[in-house]
Structures are given as C-alpha cells and as structure tokens.
Amino acid sequence: MTSVSSNISTEAPLGFERHDHAACVTDGLSAAETRCADDGLRFTPVRRKVLEILLQEHRALGAYVILDRLRDDGFGSQPPVAYRALDFLVTHGLAHKIERLNAFIACAHPDQIHAPAFMICRLCDSVAEAQSETTRSALASAAKATGFRIERTVVEAEGVCPGCAGKADA
Incomplete structure (x- = not known):
C-alpha cells in the first residue's frame, strides 16, 4: 500500500522562490x-x-559531497554508504x-506521483x-505514433535562475 496521491501539483516550481526553508526540511x-511507515520501508x-x-x-x-557530510556527522566514510542510501531514496521517489550534473536532489513533492522536470542554474547549480x-x-504522442515504448524520461533544462540573473548579465 502506498500513501502517494495521484494528484498532480499545479504549484510553482520549488527551488528558486523564497520560502520557509526550515519548514521545507521538516x-x-x-x-x-510517513511514506516509509505506510509502505513498510526501513x-x-x-x-x-x-x-x-x-x-x-x-x-x-554529488555523492561524494554527501559522503563528506555523512562522515562529518559520524556516519560511514565508504562510498557504498552514500550510494545505497541515494539508491533507496531515488527508488522510492x-x-x-x-543526470546533467550526476548529482541528486530531494523530491519537492514526495507525497505525489508525478513526472518532474528540472530547471538547473548553470551558475550556482540550484535546481x-x-x-x-x-x-x-x-x-507519449510521438512514441505512440512510431510504436516506441517509453520506459523512462528525464526532462532537464539548463539556464540561469532568478538569483543569478543579474550576475549573468554583468
């Protein structure tokens, strides 16, 4: 059983606008x-x-930045520690x-089944x-017309975030 809602969010993209970041983490x-408890995951x-x-x-x-932070907080210092945790988090949404950065980001909508697209700032790596x-x-329409079966898509756009826009023009 999963607690994931099938409602698709119509909220603005999370990441560039100001918000209560402490609440975001909490x-x-x-x-x-909740998701792990509902789904029987450890x-x-x-x-x-x-x-x-x-x-x-x-x-x-990146995984090695995460590994450094784990080590600083007293967790294991071997790469499999970070990669196993990241694999679990990605697998369970x-x-x-x-892909563009070979790096990871927390899901902004973990309570929803969704098809995210990512906007990546080329100056500060904000996503x-x-x-x-x-x-x-x-x-999906193009695939159907050609008989192609899509198994996975990744939508990533690179550009400049609002916070860096002034820096890019300078």
Whole structure:
C-alpha cells in the first residue's frame, strides 16, 4: 500500500522562490517518514541523514559531497554508504538524480506521483522541480505514433535562475 496521491501539483516550481526553508526540511523528512511507515520501508538513520542533507539545499549534490557530510556527522566514510542510501531514496521517489550534473536532489513533492522536470542554474547549480505533463504528453504522442515504448524520461533544462540573473548579465 502506498500513501502517494495521484494528484498532480499545479504549484510553482520549488527551488528558486523564497520560502520557509526550515519548514521545507521538516516537511520533507516528515513526508518521508510517513511514506516509509505506510509502505513498510526501513527509513534507517543513514537514509534519513542523506535525505536531510539533500533537503538542506535546493541545489544538486554529488555523492561524494554527501559522503563528506555523512562522515562529518559520524556516519560511514565508504562510498557504498552514500550510494545505497541515494539508491533507496531515488527508488522510492524521495529524491531524484539530476543526470546533467550526476548529482541528486530531494523530491519537492514526495507525497505525489508525478513526472518532474528540472530547471538547473548553470551558475550556482540550484535546481527547481516543476511538473512536465505537457512535455511528457508530447513525447507519449510521438512514441505512440512510431510504436516506441517509453520506459523512462528525464526532462532537464539548463539556464540561469532568478538569483543569478543579474550576475549573468554583468
């Protein structure tokens, strides 16, 4: 049984706008705890800590940055520690891999089944997660017309975030 709602969010992309970041971290951890309890998944201390690290920033973090932070907090220092936790979080929709950066970000909508698209700032690596239903619908139509079966899509756009826009023009 899963606690994931099938409602698609119409909220603005999370990541670039100002918000209560402490609440963002607390809410993300709470949603993960609920999801894991409902689905009978083990939300181990290291998995929780990795998610907390990802939630603390809205920019993608590489596995070795995460590993350094885990080591600083007294967790294991071997790469499999971080990779296993990240694999669990991605598999269960609590985090996403940003292919362009080979890095990870916490899911902004862990309580929803959704098809995210990512906007990546090329200057500061901030990442905003948005819905991409229109893009995915167009891909699905094209695939259907050609008989292609889509198994996985990743939508990532690179540009400049609002916070860096002035820096890019200078």
